[in-house]
Amino acid sequence: MASIIKNGEIVADPWCLLAAGAEAFATVTVIKPQLLLPLVRWGQERESLEKAGYTVGVWLAPDDAPEALISRLPQIPVIAIQFPSFTDGRGYSLARLLRQRYGFAGELRAFGDVLRDQIYFLHQCGFNAFCLRPDQDIAAAVAALEDYSWPPMADMMGSVAQ
């Protein structure tokens, strides 16, 4: 089982991420009972999958609108946000919206081109779980959460408000 960083610790990842546009779930062989669905499929298949005993989370591409999730937010265990490239910063704004505006309290995960050098800033925007690019040193990435002395989610204005 692949490892991720969650709440500052290295843990096994129980989630199976399904691609967008893949064939319907019935034809896919999945071992894990916890599924992350792309936004469109989450809308279409969530109910039947939950009835079949699966736990269902959702993942967003950078140009997805999070508003579709709002009505069910308290019931969603995991929202994962895709980083096709680490230089695509849209996921940072999605995270801020979900945490600050909509009050999402579950696991907020970054996946894709996620590198240790961005992990501190991702954390500051509200991500608490990181599925790193496979070549990354996961222990070093945990340490990178402490790159700066000021605490994550601290006052955004720094010393202005001191």
Place this chain on the structure above:
Amino acid sequence: MYIYNEVDQRLVDDRVTQFRGQMQRFLEGRLSEDDFRPLRLQNGLYVQRQSPMLRVAIPYGTLSSPQLRQLAHIARTWDRGYGHFTTRSNIQFNWVRLHDVPDILASLATAQMHAIQTSGNCIRNITCDQFAGVAADEVFDPRPYCEIVRQWSTLAPEFLFLPRKFKIAISGGEEDRAAVRFHDIGARACISEDGRRGFAIYVGGGLGRTPLLGQLLKEFLPREELLNYFDAILRVYNRHGRRDNKYKARLKILVKDLTLAGFARDVEAEWAHAQGGPNTLSDKNFAAMEAFFAGPSYDGKVADEADYLAALQNNRVFARWMERNVAEHRQPGYGIVTLSLKKTGMPPGDATASQLDLAADLAERFGLGEIRVSHEQNLVLPHVHRSDLLTLWAIAASNGLATPNIGLLTDVVCCPGGDFCSLANAKSIPVAKAIQERFDQLDYLFDLGPLELNISGCVNACGHRQSDRPLVCRGADPRGDRETARRLRRHSP
């Protein structure tokens, strides 16, 4: 001037530590060039034609004399003994070595300086009016607001990977000396009808290959909403700006695509959520910040002005310098001195380490220890008493810092061009030099009168060439537009 508190200092110190590790991994081959590039750019480090270049931030163009000496020290220790001031009031060191850069950044941090976000697709150094706080026509001093925006934008985690670079300028005068409409966000100080302080906000300005003037997004933004509103603009841009084509990725293109009204609607909707929220600034925040920029005490200077007055009459060179290089100060008896970095033979904007040290000395002896960098690439001493002008001029003149050409043709605004920059397709410095040599005769130069010349070595606009200037010169690709590689265009007045 603003003084770092513990939070500011730890931030720049931690940044140095982080970058030292990243540089080490890169040099050991554990961090790829692609993964390293955005990291080094956000630390001001470019790889140029001949050598890496380090661009150091000079927030809103303000320096203390110890900071200027620190820059001189860096030029001497790690470069070839000089630095180049840019049109965004930063300084570049053109001959640094990669493995020295963490040490240079550590050295900057000891003087409360850094190179954070001087490049990369993030919020760049904030620029301002070089006469802020001393100009006679000031609505209010923009520097406290510049510092607030600097703190908000430094490592603002949501906005480190924008579609493209993002430039903010804030000006406080009746006359806009910060060229705010050539920036992604331009803010001009204004007072509402009921006497509140705020800003007129322009968006989508920029030079480069698609020059556009910023458009008025909000006529009056109350100052307490400054960060909430900027957050809203940046979030709309970060989410919706184009990322498929770097030439179409600036805010100006998004504003054009959505139309100003459409963009304004999105920003208003975003702002509605933040308005009055936790990042709303209080009068206490403003008062604390304004205290850093309180003007010096000008009282009680009783000075003998006889020599100064006599020299104005009898010393033609001094009188010319007074005419061009000393601007009106809001305090009677004081002047604002511009030290010209446009002496013929020196690349425009370049200063040697000795000149930097000397400017620091002059600032301490005559100018209350403060220096400004203008976007025209000169140094400014904002508070000099009239009775000191003659002595200051004599020292500056014997060190190549008193060319009386501010606002004249030879006060060329010029990018580093093909001698250094890998983007350039033409050299700019030799053109500037040839023009300065041709017009070196002062009588002729004064007869020509005020005339601004901007030179860029490529279609980008580091030389601010499209900025409503009468004379511009830029590198062009002869295959692209069938013109010679250097084009001189005269705008109709």
